[in-house]
Amino acid sequence: MELKKELIHQIQSIIASARERAIRSVDTERVLMYWQIGKVIFEEEQDGKERAGYGDFLIKSLSSSLQPQFGSGFSYRQLNWYRKFYRTFPIVSAVRTQFSWTHFKTLLSIDNANKREFYIAEAAKNNWTARQLERQVNSQLFERLLMSNDVQAVLAVAREEKLPSDAKEIIKDPMVLEFLGLRREAAYYEKDLKAAIITHLQDFLLEIGNGFSFVARQKRIHIEGDEFSIDLVFFNRLLQCFVLMEIKTSKITHQDIGQLQMYVNYYDRFEKQDFENPTIGILLCADKNDAVVKITLPENNKSIVASKYQLYLPTEQQLIAAVQKEIEKLDQQENRDTE
Incomplete structure (x- = not known):
């Protein structure tokens, strides 16, 4: 028996x-x-x-x-x-009873109260392990989100006091992909980067932002006999929309932006349900010219986001310099608006 x-x-x-x-x-x-x-x-x-x-x-x-x-x-x-x-x-x-002592040691190493409150809220909401929390702190998640948002907006989304209304509220720029194991000194092709992302999909979903679920890779679409392939398709439950991602291992061009805009338009017209929000496109690239991105897209654009990736954790000095650069851009824009 x-x-x-x-x-x-x-x-x-x-x-x-x-x-x-x-x-x-x-x-x-x-x-x-x-x-x-x-x-x-x-x-x-x-x-x-x-x-x-x-x-x-x-x-x-x-x-x-x-x-x-x-x-x-x-x-x-x-x-x-x-x-x-x-x-x-x-x-x-x-x-928080769901946090281990290792969680708390990481949180205690953060001196800025707003920053610490952000990581507490995100770790609790997303059920991060101690290792995931440590990685997000080391990759400067808080500072990267501040590059396109203010402190109160970042904290409000983290505390779930408001739902994100703009992709930039949850999508980081740059994205840090050190977990892929690709050395920045090595030569690699787009197919290598895409394959590494699929292999490390769980880590990648955590990196691109809250609320993402994987839908498809190399999604084929047909337009009047012509076939196209979208690198990655996600759905975001917070934004309630499809998110399409194109990956480029070079500096993006206006043609890349136009291609992704076509994919976004296709999804809006043929895939999106009436109760869902407009589709968002992310161009993940090795480098970008912000001015070219801005001029190529409409002034009120909320459908296309260009985000650089890097294959290593940034130093604190690099992030401080990047945040300062972003603040200076905002100050310059405000001065132009008041003139």
Whole structure:
């Protein structure tokens, strides 16, 4: 007599789920323990704040007492983390139970309150793992979104206080594709880039923005006997529209923009349902001339977005320079408008 495979799988699933819940429960208790330790340290430190250097003395003394018994989790450095944890999240209800201590260490490394609030909202909303959160912080997601939005708009979308009404509110420029494993020094073709994106589709969906689901690759369309192929087709549940993507490993031209506009028009006329919003096109390119993009498209354009990609994580200096450049452009535009 043999056991049914379905029965074995059912019990295996129960065991796996129970173990996962147990691990999450232990991690939640650990996070709360660190918060409580931080609270005790902070309150004691405030009581002795009149004494010079008391805070440093307090943590060193606690570490000397606790580390021999409880291990490296109570080193001088770790106890400082716990104090910072409480100072950053002084209300226990603000401590998200779905976050691990690794999540919180990444969040605690962010000094800017708006920036930290953005990552808290995005991580909770998208159920990011600690590794995904760390990558988004390292790839400067917040700063990239600020290049075409203001802080309050970025925070409002992250908190789900408003739905995005413009593709630029969720689509980054540049997109950082270091996870594809393509070296920037190496020569590669468009087909290599497209194949790498499909191989790493889950990571790519996380990078291009919130609410994207994959629909098709190399989608063929026929127009009066002529056949065309759209590189990638997505649907975005937040924008409630199709999103078409063309990939170029060179600097985009006005012909590339015209081709994508044709695809967008086709989808709007033959694929889009009446209750869906107008189709959006993304040109993902190695380089672009913003002035050419702007002149090629209508002034009120909201259907085509050109976004550069890079195959490495940007340095902080690169992002600061890029954000400053964008601010200067906006200032120049405002000055022209007021003249």
